[in-house]
Amino acid sequence: EVQLVESGGGLVQPGGSLRLSCTASGFSFDDNTIGWFRQAPGKEREGVSSIITSARRTRYADSVQGRFTITTDNAKKTVYLQLNSLKPEDTAVYYCAAGRGWLRYMLDSTEYNYWGQGTQVTVSS
Secondary structure, eight states: OOEEEEEOOEEEOTTOOEEEEEEEESSOOTTOEEEEEEEOTTSOOEEEEEEETTTTEEEEOTTTTTTEEEEEEGGGTEEEEEEOSOOGGGOEEEEEEEESSOOSSTTOGGGOOEEOOOEEEEEOO
16 A cells, blocks of 8 residues: 655745655655645645655755755655745645656656655744
């Protein structure tokens, strides 16, 4: 059974930082694409960042470029998303997703096959 488990969400003040983790099991982690998406209340799910685990090729949404960093520890089957300089508009449920192989459209949610349950990130003073 494929499982993706997110952790690391929480409440943080504007300008603060969080590190999200996504740990995978039940499928071959190497040479696949792992993405982070988020969904705020009343808004559509959007792609935040993604990484091809073997090549460490990354993509970022314009809204997070320069503030968020995605990395992978293939030995631990875990992808991390470092969130810095957080803003209230970053508040959302953050989901981890896995897609088979090297996805062409790395921030397109329809490309992904497996999803985690999500972790809440709230940025508020």
